[in-house]
Amino acid sequence: MLNAALGSEVEIDGKKCILTRAGAAGHAIYGPYKPLDPGYYAVEFCLRPAEDHTIDNDEVCAQVDVAVQSGTVTLAQEDIRLTRLQTGAIFVPLTFHNDVRQPFEFRVAVSGQIPLIIEDHCPVVALDDANADHVALLEQARFPDPNSASMPQLFREHLPSFRDLHENGAVIKVVDGRLIVTLGVSFYANETDDIILVGELFLKQVYNFVADGDWCAIDIGMNIGLASLLLAAKPFVKEVHAYEPFAGTFERARANLSLNPQIAHKISVYNVGLEDKDEDKTVLIRDDRPSGSFTTTGWRVGAPHVISIRNAATTLRPIIEAAKARGRSVIVKVDCEGSEFPIFATLDAHGLMDDISAFMVEWHRIDWRKTQQDLMAPLLHRGFAVFDLSPRTGNGFFYAVRRH
Numbered sequence: 496m497l498n499a500a501l502g503s504e505v506e507i508d509g510k511k512c513i514l515t516r517a518g519a520a521g522h523a524i525y526g527p528y529k530p531l532d533p534g535y536y537a538v539e540f541c542l543r544p545a546e547d548h549t550i551d552n553d554e555v556c557a558q559v560d561v562a563v564q565s566g567t568v569t570l571a572q573e574d575i576r577l578t579r580l581q582t583g584a585i586f587v588p589l590t591f592h593n594d595v596r597q598p599f600e601f602r603v604a605v606s607g608q609i610p611l612i613i614e615d616h617c618p619v620v621a622l623d624d625a626n627a628d629h630v631a632l633l634e635q636a637r638f639p640d641p642n643s644a645s646m647p648q649l650f651r652e653h654l655p656s657f658r659d660l661h662e663n664g665a666v667i668k669v670v671d672g673r674l675i676v677t678l679g680v681s682f683y684a685n686e687t688d689d690i691i692l693v694g695e696l697f698l699k700q701v702y703n704f705v706a707d708g709d710w711c712a713i714d715i716g717m718n719i720g721l722a723s724l725l726l727a728a729k730p731f732v733k734e735v736h737a738y739e740p741f742a743g744t745f746e747r748a749r750a751n752l753s754l755n756p757q758i759a760h761k762i763s764v765y766n767v768g769l770e771d772k773d774e775d776k777t778v779l780i781r782d783d784r785p786s787g788s789f790t791t792t793g794w795r796v797g798a799p800h801v802i803s804i805r806n807a808a809t810t811l812r813p814i815i816e817a818a819k820a821r822g823r824s825v826i827v828k829v830d831c832e833g834s835e836f837p838i839f840a841t842l843d844a845h846g847l848m849d850d851i852s853a854f855m856v857e858w859h860r861i862d863w864r865k866t867q868q869d870l871m872a873p874l875l876h877r878g879f880a881v882f883d884l885s886p887r888t889g890n891g892f893f894y895a896v897r898r899h
Contacts, residue, residue: 522603525600537619553577554576555576562599724751734761738769778790827855
């Protein structure tokens with residue numbers, strides 16, 4: 496958090512910083528009041544002199560610290576002298592130990608000797624013990640330099656999105672020319688549509704359900720596998736069955752699964768789409784469409800894609816029955832660009848909704864005559880409570896949970 500009384504907010508390479516004023520003293524950044532569990536940690540501060548200032552003495556110009564209990568107890572601190580800033584930006588690590596879960600502040604106080612530029616976000620890493628190599632871990636946790644020659648153009652084009660991910664704990668790195676983002680799970684980010692859903696899934700957590708017991712998750716509209724991975728990462732989810740009809744998107748999902756071997760074994764993937772019939776067909780998809788908006792009904796113009804469609808009821812029945820035999824509840828996530836309407840119709844007609852405990856649905860206005868009410872009606876009839884988050888216009892979300 497920036498203290499506007501000491502300077503002005505500036506943005507450098509997508510990073511929010513404060514430019515302090517000469518003569519202004521006090522805490523330039525404080526907060527973020529982030530709760531941490533007991534353990535060993537390291538935090539890193541980044542500060543630099545303003546470009547137009549000359550350093551000609553060696554007085555203390557700043558102090559960094561780690562504080563708890565509303566700033567009244569300091570766990571670690573270090574003074575910064577002017578001579579350390581002669582070559583520009585510096586990174587200052589502090590290690591600390593936490594005994595009880597409590598909120599933390601990572602503060603930078605300035606003396607007003609010279610104007611400083613201080614980054615607002617301070618990355619924090621957990622350490623195995625007091626002797627862990629915190630310097631290396633903090634280097635890995637830094638936000639990549641967008642001006643680096645090795646950084647893909649996509650990173651520069653979507654800097655705010657990557658910055659949001661980083662400030663929410665994501666580690667971003669380049670391996671063999673490909674961007675890999677790790678935030679609980681890992682995935683490749685090499686195309687624009689690789690990060691379109693990131694905000695919904697990783698920041699808004701639209702599919703972050705919590706439950707007890709054992710669960711089977713069915714992902715209809717797997718896309719590049721991010722929702723499947725987030726579901727599989729939950730310890731109570733014992734199996735995930737994911738469906739994606741478009742070959743290119745399906746292969747990108749498999750690549751993302753390969754980055755997560757510790758949970759990928761839970762996920763069974765199927766290169767088919769689900770509707771209310773079995774058929775193989777060719778559809779046209781416009782080249783300018785992101786993979787998340789590919790539809791099994793296709794477009795009037797575009798590149799041809801050969802896809803396989805299977806009846807949702809006959810395909811899912813053996814999976815649901817096997818899950819029930821193992822004592823597992825079933826949750827279904829649906830995001831399939833209009834196919835949700837025939838899917839719900841066939842699940843309802845075959846009585847399978849009685850064997851499903853919960854739905855998480857993003858529905859789409861492909862046919863103006865149909866709305867979420869057509870999807871919600873059979874759920875309400877079968878004893879579900881429905882939470883409708885749909886806006887007045889456009890696509891929307893709803894969630895449904897069986898009441899008994």
